[in-house]
Amino acid sequence: MASIHSIPSVEEQYEFTAESKRKLTIGIIAGVVLVGLGAFLAAKGIGSHEHVEAAHGGAQSAEGHHAYKWTTRLWANVWLNSVYFTGAAVTGMFWLAYNYLAQAGWSAVFKRVPEALPAFLPVTGILMLITFFVAGHDLFHWTHAELFDKNSPEYDPIIAGKRGFLNTPFFLIRLVIYFAAWYGLWRLLRNFSLREDLEGGTEYYEKSIKFGTAFLVIFAVTSSTSAWDFVMSMDTHWFSTMFGWYTLASWHVTGLAIITLVVVSLKEQGYLKAVNASHLHDLGKFMFAFSIFWAYVWFAQFMLIYYANLPEETIYYRERFTGHGGIYQAPFFVNLFMCFFFPFLVLMTRDAKRTPIVLKIACWGIIIGHYFDFYENIMPAAVGEHGGFGPIEFGMILIFACAFIWSVSTQLTKGNLIPRNHPMLEESLHHDI
Amino acid sequence: MAVQHNDNAKFLVGIYDDDDVVLKAVKEVKNAGVRIHEVYSPFPIHGLDVALGHPRTRIGIAAFLFGLTGFLCMVALTVYTMGYDWPMIIGGKDPYSLPAYIPVMFEFTVLFTALGMVGTFLVSNGLGPTVKPLMFDLRSTDNKFVMAIDLNKNKLSETEIATVLRTSGAAEVNVKQF
Numbered sequence: 001m002a003s004i005h006s007i008p009s010v011e012e013q014y015e016f017t018a019e020s021k022r023k024l025t026i027g028i029i030a031g032v033v034l035v036g037l038g039a040f041l042a043a044k045g046i047g048s049h050e051h052v053e054a055a056h057g058g059a060q061s062a063e064g065h066h067a068y069k070w071t072t073r074l075w076a077n078v079w080l081n082s083v084y085f086t087g088a089a090v091t092g093m094f095w096l097a098y099n100y101l102a103q104a105g106w107s108a109v110f111k112r113v114p115e116a117l118p119a120f121l122p123v124t125g126i127l128m129l130i131t132f133f134v135a136g137h138d139l140f141h142w143t144h145a146e147l148f149d150k151n152s153p154e155y156d157p158i159i160a161g162k163r164g165f166l167n168t169p170f171f172l173i174r175l176v177i178y179f180a181a182w183y184g185l186w187r188l189l190r191n192f193s194l195r196e197d198l199e200g201g202t203e204y205y206e207k208s209i210k211f212g213t214a215f216l217v218i219f220a221v222t223s224s225t226s227a228w229d230f231v232m233s234m235d236t237h238w239f240s241t242m243f244g245w246y247t248l249a250s251w252h253v254t255g256l257a258i259i260t261l262v263v264v265s266l267k268e269q270g271y272l273k274a275v276n277a278s279h280l281h282d283l284g285k286f287m288f289a290f291s292i293f294w295a296y297v298w299f300a301q302f303m304l305i306y307y308a309n310l311p312e313e314t315i316y317y318r319e320r321f322t323g324h325g326g327i328y329q330a331p332f333f334v335n336l337f338m339c340f341f342f343p344f345l346v347l348m349t350r351d352a353k354r355t356p357i358v359l360k361i362a363c364w365g366i367i368i369g370h371y372f373d374f375y376e377n378i379m380p381a382a383v384g385e386h387g388g389f390g391p392i393e394f395g396m397i398l399i400f401a402c403a404f405i406w407s408v409s410t411q412l413t414k415g416n417l418i419p420r421n422h423p424m425l426e427e428s429l430h431h432d433i
Numbered sequence: 434m435a436v437q438h439n440d441n442a443k444f445l446v447g448i449y450d451d452d453d454v455v456l457k458a459v460k461e462v463k464n465a466g467v468r469i470h471e472v473y474s475p476f477p478i479h480g481l482d483v484a485l486g487h488p489r490t491r492i493g494i495a496a497f498l499f500g501l502t503g504f505l506c507m508v509a510l511t512v513y514t515m516g517y518d519w520p521m522i523i524g525g526k527d528p529y530s531l532p533a534y535i536p537v538m539f540e541f542t543v544l545f546t547a548l549g550m551v552g553t554f555l556v557s558n559g560l561g562p563t564v565k566p567l568m569f570d571l572r573s574t575d576n577k578f579v580m581a582i583d584l585n586k587n588k589l590s591e592t593e594i595a596t597v598l599r600t601s602g603a604a605e606v607n608v609k610q611f
Contacts, residue, residue, distance in 0.1 A: 299535065306532050309524055350493065431477050 007429050008273035010109075011419025012417040014266070016409040019041050029401035034395025035074070041211040042070040042392065052396035061298055062358045075135035076382035077392055081400040083230045084254070084374045085245070088404070089124065091187045091255020092117025095213035100205075106282060109274050111419050113262045115193060116411035117255065120404050125179035128230075139146040139382050141236040142166040148305030156421035166170065166233055178226050185215040193419060200421040204359060212267075223248045231374070238316045249297045250373050253290040253339075257366035260287060262408065264363070271417055277354045280431045284353025287343060287366060294370075295340035318375060324385040331372045331389075371397065385396070441443050442611045444470065446569045447580040447603035452478045458601035459484045465597045470583040473573035496546050497552050503545025507538040531564040562590070569609055581609075 092114040099107050137143050146152040147159045159166070188211050196204035224244025232243045240246070261281040266272045305313045320328045342365040352358040379387045419425060449455040450479040456478055462469060463486075472481060511534040515521065520528030555561055580603070582594055589597075595606045 303532060303536070307524065309526075348497075 010274060010416070010418040010420050010425065010429075012273070013269055014265070014271060014409075014412040016413050020409065021406075024402045024406050028399055031395040031398030031402065034391040034398065035077075038390050038395060039070070039074055042073060049257030052161060068383070070386075072138040073383045073386055073392060075131050076139060076379060076387075077396040078127055078368070079131050079135075079139060079230075080374055080378045081396050082127045083401055085372055085404055086124040086128070086230075087251030088255050088258050089118045089120040090157075090182050090219075091252050092259070093182060093189070093215060094252065095255065095259065096165040096189055096208075097187075097215045097219070100209045100212035101216060103424070104210070104277065105424035106431045108422045108424040109418055109429035109431075110259075110263045110266075110272060110279065111193070112412060112415060112417055112421065113266070114255075114259050115190060116262075116408045117258065118183065119411045120407045121179055121183045121186070123403065123407065125175070125183070128175060130174075132172070134253045136168075140233060142233060143168060162236070166236070171229060171233075173414060174225065174229055174424075178222050181218050181222065182215075182409050185211055185218070189215075196421050197416055197419060198421075202423050205423050219324065222422060223251075231377050234378060235316060237312060240301050240305070240313070240316075242297060242304075246294075246297045248299055249290065249294040249371050250339075253287065253294050253366055254370040256283070256286050256290055257363040257370075259283070260359060261363040261367070264360055266357065266412075266417070272420060274429050276431065278431045279428075280356065280359060281350070281353045281433060282431075284347050284359055284362070286361075287362060288347040288353070291340055291347075291366060295344075297338075298336070300338075317384070319380050324380060327385070327388060330377060330382050331376050335369060335372040335376050338365050341374060342366075342369065441585065442567075443584045443593060443611045444569060444611075445582045445584055446607045446609045447582070447598035448570060448572070448605050448607070449578040449580065449602060450565050450576075451602075452476075452578060455580065456481060456484060458580065458598075458603065461601040462582075462597055465593055467582060467589060467597055470561040470581040470586070473569065473579040473581070475574060475576060475578075478578075492550070492553065496550055499549030499605040500542045500546040503541035503543070504538050506545070507534070507541045508575065511537065523610075527546070567611060570607070 010423075095107075095114040096111070099111070131139070141147075142159055142162065144154070146154040147156045148163055150160075170374055171430055189208050192204040192208050192211075227244045227247030232239065232246060260280075263272060263275060263283065264280065267275055302317065305317060320332055322329070343362050346358060346362045347366065352362075375393075422428075447458070449458060452474065455472060455474070459469065459472060461482065463484075469485060472485060474481070512529065515534075516529040522528060523533075526533065559566060567581075567583045569575065570579045580598070582593070582598075584591060587594060591608070598606045
């Protein structure tokens with residue numbers, strides 16, 4: 001319907017204003033203050049409690065290094081947020097890759113938004129390496145050497161059987177490979193895209209399809225194995241064959257919500273004028289569909305464990321449902337509600353998907369809901385009864401979120417906001433459903 | 434649009450060669466005060482439904498209601514059989530344990546929606562074993578765009594409408610009686 005004359009200019013340069021930089025700095029400082037406050041309270045409160053226990057139980061002091069340290073909660077939060085934002089970042093690359101492979105036209109106009117997300121990968125990658133070196137022994141049960149020693153009373157035949165996969169050198173190699181492969185391939189696609197802006201032609205488009213497809217092949221394997229490494233291995237005994245899919249579903253829909261949120265926000269700030277209601281409608285459909293997909297995978301995993309009723313599997317849900325004094329029961333339902341029922345009901349109608357404010361509400365629901373998804377998976381295994389939701393959690397989210405926004409905003413300034421020489425741009429500008 | 438067979442039905446049929454022409458023609462013909470019965474095209478034309486002034490489809494609401502019916506049927510079935518009529522303990526679980534019944538609720542929601550939509554499609558398009566569909570011009574399934582105008586529902590005369598159609602770009606104007 002739209003004629004060529006009604007299409008706004010594609011020349012747009014995003015400006016990362018000093019005002020937004022100031023706000024983000026304040027956000028990061030507030031986060032640091034909150035984390036400091038939380039750490040202070042944790043060190044005071046729980047530290048003294050353990051001191052009394054240690055004095056009483058002289059015989060148990062041999063197990064001293066199993067005792068809970070208040071810093072564990074701090075590092076568990078770094079790990080949790082790193083995993084969450086790694087997923088958000090890598091989904092940008094995932095989106096680019098499958099859109100190239102499908103030769104999708106409609107999404108070309110806001111392609112710079114998913115393209116900006118993976119720049120955050122080195123930050124989370126390095127933080128995860130640091131966390132593993134500093135606190136790996138407290139967070140990952142399988143790092144304890146005596147579990148694999150047949151003569152030790154701690155010997156655990158089940159965990160010993162997983163030694164081929166769960167050992168420190170191989171874990172570190174995998175961690176580095178994931179980030180190197182994801183980030184490296186993104187850099188390639190990003191450079192192609194920026195050069196295409198200047199030189200035009202279809203050469204870079206063809207190359208992007210090739211390397212994007214290579215990424216999909218690699219990601220097909222690494223998305224599953226990284227989910228086992230980053231999240232599932234914390235519950236060392238437990239395993240689920242659905243877990244790779246489950247984490248990918250969670251990461252993917254989080255990334256989609258962030259892409260949509262950024263597109264809508266840019267539009268509200270007066271950028272991306274060429275994005276019309278049909279683009280928003282399709283983004284809304286994406287979020288709607290993948291929220292249902294997440295719920296489907298979540299339920300498939302839960303259902304089989306619930307019905308088979310095997311103790312070594314049900315312990316996972318038992319721990320989250322009634323274990324640790326019941327502190328993980330509320331997040332369990334918040335997670336389910338925010339990730340499925342809320343977006344399902346909010347995004348169901350056509351008008352909702354075409355209304356920016358409704359889309360934004362649904363995006364925030366999904367983004368917050370999936371934080372609780374990872375919270376629910378990681379925290380009971382990492383800190384158990386010492387967990388909770390206090391200043392440390394809020395502060396850490398604030399720090400990571402502000403840093404992530406900073407990284408995305410910086411990337412958005414590095415090129416024209418609309419890929420002006422993308423071969424599919426014309427189709428995207430006329431997108432009409 | 435369901436079309437009922439009517440012995441007095443008399444239509445004027447404009448045949449167009451191009452989708453852009455027919456899209457523009459719809460606006461011109463409507464501006465001339467002619468009521469258009471329907472436009473037939475071999476492929477969907479973007480914006481045609483808006484130009485024709487069709488109301489928004491209510492198929493989404495229908496789908497939701499079909500799905501809800503299927504869902505409630507299975508809620509009723511599981512509650513009645515396992516919760517009330519003949520409670521059984523299976524696998525050490527409570528007789529009425531909701532998670533076990535979610536798959537059947539989900540499947541029936543999907544099944545009822547799918548079957549309901551097929552039925553809605555057949556009814557709203559006037560298709561069925563005994564219904565004879567109105568075919569204005571066979572070439573609308575090939576490479577022509579066909580605009581049908583019901584003469585009984587228009588105040589203008591046949592010749593006046595034919596002139597409007599021709600000036601709007603119709604390659605042929607035929608009379609069709611059923």
